[in-house]
Amino acid sequence: MIKLENIRKSFGEKVVLQDVTAEMEAGKTNLIIGASGSGKTVLMKCMVGLVKPDSGRVLYNGQDFTAMNDKEKKGIRQEIGMLFQGSALFDSMTVEQNVMFPLDMFSMGNYKEKQKRVAECLDRVNLSDAAKKFPAEISGGMKKRVGIARAIVLNPKYLFCDEPNSGLDPQTSLVIDKLISELTKEFNITTVINTHDMNTVMESGDHIIYMYQGLKQWEGTNKEIVFAKDEKLNDFIFASEFLRDAKEMRQMEMFQDQNWRSKLPANKKEDPGTGA
Template identity: 60%
Template sequence: MIEINNISKSFNGKEVLKGITSTFKKGETNLIIGGSGTGKSVLLKCMIGLVKPDKGNVLYNGRDFYNSDKEVQQSIRREMGVLFQGGALFDSKTVEENVRFPLDMLTDQSVQEKQDRVAFCLQRVGLEAAAKRMPSEISGGMKKRVGIARAIVMNPMYLFCDEPNSGLDPLTSVKIDELIAEITEEYQITTIIITHDMNSVMEIGQNIMFLYQGDKLWEGISSDIIKTDVPELKEFLFSNKLLREMER
């Protein structure tokens, strides 16, 4: 479980996050939605330690990330898996080398242990046949699956996904959503997804937070979201074709 309490952040005098508070449960897909520039990515960066909030704290199973010593912070970081928006694969490394990278950097496992873990993760995302390929030799959807394999190779307790469907066709996006949801439930991970994709919201959103100009204006489940009376959320939702059709 992850708890964020009164997270606030400003840049150059502009308040980007305005006291955001929420709880994200393990085994659930927690989605953070909103338009561009609403603070979604900044909130994620505050949660994983890339940006320090001006106020507030982030608790991982009760451990206060920003008010702990370096040893505790490093322990929490090792429990995180991150799927970056662009995949962030190393072009000079093969698929299996990309997946193995966190193990090489953060563990003292034997070569065989690393090979076994990488093989398992690639098999889990359906890419065992692509292990020796280079990133330039695989599709965008396959790159996202490599990113997922790398994100789970350390057997994380917490998984963060930044726009996992960015740049993908609708069918591939559905497959990526299904894979993330399956992994979340199977391994009881606390998963947080930053997304603009309303298909993701309706299909896998178990807990959804809507940000608008740095404020949390709504939080709930997908079955309730289309009933909202929050004007800003209604505008965001019904600008999407899928939601317009559902409203009819």
């Protein structure tokens, strides 16, 4: 797992993160949500080492990532897969070459071994037929799947996704959400997703952190979020009348489910500070 302990970060006089403590669990889709300027992007950058927190610790399976030198951090980074918002594929490389790029950087295997691993990953994201194509020759959804194949080619323990559904139509977004969720569970990956997509929140949110003005305002699951009493969270998630109606329908469906009702904590109280 990845554990955050009292993460604080400021840029000049602007406080971006205030004592954020949380755990990102293995085998689960961990979401960070929040409005623009809430601190969620900076929080993810602190987790992967692109930004150093002013105080606090980021622990990877108990190892203090923030205290490591560059050489020590390299070992952790080799266990990290990244899916970028714009896919970030190399236009001059084929799909196959793009997926092979991390293997060329970090793997000691020969070309045939690398080619075999690339083929396995492309097959897993249903892109075997696109191996020889260039990024300009494939759709936006296919580019995202190439990005996922590249992110998992090194068998990462940790997968970070920045707005994986950005620019995609709703149907393609569902495909990407399902694929990431399946890979997370299949390989027991600690997946962290930065997203504004409410479908991702409701369908894939095994563990959700809602950021508000640098604070962890609420924490829970996609089922618990339907019954959350936190006003700021509800204003963000269920902003439109349509979504408020959808929330009420989901609540009714879940109350009719006897199995779910038995799991709902009867006396769970929300913390005034975090809404959790």
